[in-house]
Amino acid sequence: MTALTTTLGRAGGVNLLPLAVALIAFVLIGAPSSWVTLTVAGLAMGMMLFLMASGLSLVFGLMDVLNFGHSAFVSFGAFVSASVLAGLGGWLAADSWALNALALAASYLAAILFGLIAGWFFETVIIRPVYRDHLRQILITIGAMIVAEQTILAFWGGTPYSVGRPAFLEGSWIIGDVSIEIYRAFAFALGVAVFVMLYLVLNRTRIGLLIRAGVEDREMVEALGFRVDRLFIGVFMLGSALAALGGAMWAGYETLITPHMGADLMIVVFIVVIIGGLGSIEGTLLGALLVGLMSNYVGFLAPKLALASNMILMVAILLWRPNGLRPAVK
Amino acid sequence: MSLLSVRNMKTDIGQYAVLHDVSFEVPEGGVFVLLGRNGAGKTTTLRSIIGLWKPSPGSVTFRGEDITALHTADIARKGIAYVPENMGIFGTLTVDENLILATRNGRFDAARLARIHDLFPALAQFRDKQAWSLSGGQKQMLSIARAMIEPRELILIDEPTKGLAPSIVDAMADAFREIAQTTTILLVEQNFAFARALGRDMAVIDDGRVAHAGSMDDFAADTALQDRLLSLSV
Ligand SMILES: Nc1ncnc2c1ncn2[C@@H]1O[C@H](COP(=O)(O)OP(=O)(O)O)[C@@H](O)[C@H]1O
Ligand SMILES: [Mg+2]
Numbered sequence: 001m002t003a004l005t006t007t008l009g010r011a012g013g014v015n016l017l018p019l020a021v022a023l024i025a026f027v028l029i030g031a032p033s034s035w036v037t038l039t040v041a042g043l044a045m046g047m048m049l050f051l052m053a054s055g056l057s058l059v060f061g062l063m064d065v066l067n068f069g070h071s072a073f074v075s076f077g078a079f080v081s082a083s084v085l086a087g088l089g090g091w092l093a094a095d096s097w098a099l100n101a102l103a104l105a106a107s108y109l110a111a112i113l114f115g116l117i118a119g120w121f122f123e124t125v126i127i128r129p130v131y132r133d134h135l136r137q138i139l140i141t142i143g144a145m146i147v148a149e150q151t152i153l154a155f156w157g158g159t160p161y162s163v164g165r166p167a168f169l170e171g172s173w174i175i176g177d178v179s180i181e182i183y184r185a186f187a188f189a190l191g192v193a194v195f196v197m198l199y200l201v202l203n204r205t206r207i208g209l210l211i212r213a214g215v216e217d218r219e220m221v222e223a224l225g226f227r228v229d230r231l232f233i234g235v236f237m238l239g240s241a242l243a244a245l246g247g248a249m250w251a252g253y254e255t256l257i258t259p260h261m262g263a264d265l266m267i268v269v270f271i272v273v274i275i276g277g278l279g280s281i282e283g284t285l286l287g288a289l290l291v292g293l294m295s296n297y298v299g300f301l302a303p304k305l306a307l308a309s310n311m312i313l314m315v316a317i318l319l320w321r322p323n324g325l326r327p328a329v330k
Numbered sequence: 331m332s333l334l335s336v337r338n339m340k341t342d343i344g345q346y347a348v349l350h351d352v353s354f355e356v357p358e359g360g361v362f363v364l365l366g367r368n369g370a371g372k373t374t375t376l377r378s379i380i381g382l383w384k385p386s387p388g389s390v391t392f393r394g395e396d397i398t399a400l401h402t403a404d405i406a407r408k409g410i411a412y413v414p415e416n417m418g419i420f421g422t423l424t425v426d427e428n429l430i431l432a433t434r435n436g437r438f439d440a441a442r443l444a445r446i447h448d449l450f451p452a453l454a455q456f457r458d459k460q461a462w463s464l465s466g467g468q469k470q471m472l473s474i475a476r477a478m479i480e481p482r483e484l485i486l487i488d489e490p491t492k493g494l495a496p497s498i499v500d501a502m503a504d505a506f507r508e509i510a511q512t513t514t515i516l517l518v519e520q521n522f523a524f525a526r527a528l529g530r531d532m533a534v535i536d537d538g539r540v541a542h543a544g545s546m547d548d549f550a551a552d553t554a555l556q557d558r559l560l561s562l563s564v
Contacts, residue, residue, distance in 0.1 A: 206436045209423070209427060209430070209431060210431070212420070212422065212423065213420045213423060213427075213431055216420045216421065216422060216423075217418055217420060219382055219402070219418075220414065220418035220420070221431070222382075222401070222402040222403045222406070223380055223382070223402055223403075223406055223411075223412040223414070223418070224403075224406060224431055224432050224476070225403050225406035225407045225434065226403050227401065227403045227404075228403075328422065329421065329422070
């Protein structure tokens with residue numbers, strides 16, 4: 001048993017969990033083509049959840065701030081990018097790959113920019129007065145989330161809003177009897193690219209070093225002469241921008257969005273953060289992939305259990321590792 | 331003029347009044363020792379100096395400048411380093427990353443690093459190891475090394491010998507003597523032999539107040555006073 005544990009540990013330990021889930025699902029599902037489709041869907045969903053969850057995890061890790069308003073950035077990101085796509089409908093419909101891609105890039109950039117600015121505003125006006133007071137953080141950020149949802153309702157209306165998609169992301173690749181939706185592969189690849197960038201910033205730069213140290217022990221970083229509160233604004237803005245980008249990508253995935261989409265997703269996002277371990281983006285990625293894969297496999301195998309499966313996953317993991325799979329602090 | 335003056339400091343933690351009235355003067359150079367029983371308020375005093383608690387009323391003056399209201403980071407940048415009781419090591423960071431964080435601009439001064447590696451060879455041996463895997467003594471050395479990776483004027487050190495083996499305590503005493511040649515040390519200690527060997531001036535805190543201040547030699551000679559202020563059987 002110990003030998004097995006050591007071998008597993010050397011091979012990657014908890015990082016292998018998504019692989020294990022995928023293998024078990026392969027046996028249970030039986031049909032390889034369905035399995036591939038579900039796996040790609042799960043990986044795409046996982047990477048989008050990662051974008052939405054990573055900021056939340058870092059914000060909690062660094063300043064102990066519980067932000068239930070994080071979902072507002074997801075919803076706004078979705079609606080802002082969808083509106084930009086609608087405005088650039090000409091480019092989107094044009095028979096030019098380049099114009100299509102430009103429209104998509106513009107919509108994502110708009111969401112990111114919105115996230116940065118709104119994140120700055122949110123941190124300065126709403127979060128700062130309630131540092132170190134969890135109860136008031138919960139109340140005020142839930143309040144802010146409701147205000148944000150109502151604002152979206154006022155601007156975009158309550159009927160589901162349809163989201164444009166560039167032609168080159170429509171359709172599927174067919175390989176034998178396996179079909180892979182192109183948008184899902186794209187969402188996965190973009191998510192991986194963002195993860196790699198985030199990983200490099202955290203692990204190869206001085207700012208990243210300060211953030212990782214601050215997540216472990218904020219007071220000590222301050223005693224070494226660094227203003228963690230100023231660093232925190234930057235992290236908060238980045239996290240909000242990533243959530244907005246995640247929302248924008250989710251909008252293209254669902255193609256119909258409603259003002260409460262962020263709030264609907266937030267339960268899953270919190271589960272991702274808790275499973276992964278607070279304050280670590282590697283943990284968040286792991287949690288996001290697990291939840292993404294489980295949701296799709298269970299949705300196929302036992303649709304009635306789809307919602308409960310994430311809760312069960314979370315409880316099982318917390319019983320095994322009370323601080324999540326890869327918490328930032330040792 | 332003394333390097334650091336603490337005047338009539340009263341510090342509350344939440345609704346608890348922990349320090350009632352703490353005043354003492356740390357002269358420049360050498361080791362100043364703060365003694366006192368468990369729970370007397372020594373750690374709270376150091377945290378109030380570095381700005382992690384805010385005294386009210388009361389003041390902390392460093393080189394004649396009132397630093398009481400400054401942010402902890404800005405106090406640190408005046409040239410004050412802090413080695414906390416729990417050592418404050420970043421466990422997921424490597425030994426070198428812990429050290430480089432303590433530099434202001436992210437670069438090592440080669441001569442200083444070499445001196446630290448001479449004093450604490452384990453820190454050279456385990457440079458790329460994550461710090462959580464170090465032994466307790468090695469962590470304590472890393473925490474002290476962080477305070478000396480660049481010139482500082484004052485180092486606040488909270489019970490560095492707690493739980494360490496005697497041989498390590500001896501090595502630490504040598505290190506402190508060397509540091510004290512260029513930097514003032516404000517040392518909180520329970521190990522009286524260790525404190526006595528290093529300290530020149532001292533104060534005793536008892537129940538949130540300074541109960542005695544003077545020279546270490548006088549205090550060491552007065553066993554009745556030691557019994558009254560430090561013994562557990564009161
Ligand atoms: N975070 C805290 N919350 C409440 N009480 C505290 C806290 N820290 C210290 N105290 C109390 O303040 C008193 C002094 O503590 P401390 O300064 O740590 O003493 P010392 O370092 O001399 O052992 C103790 O009675 C302790 O229980
Ligand atoms: Mg103490």
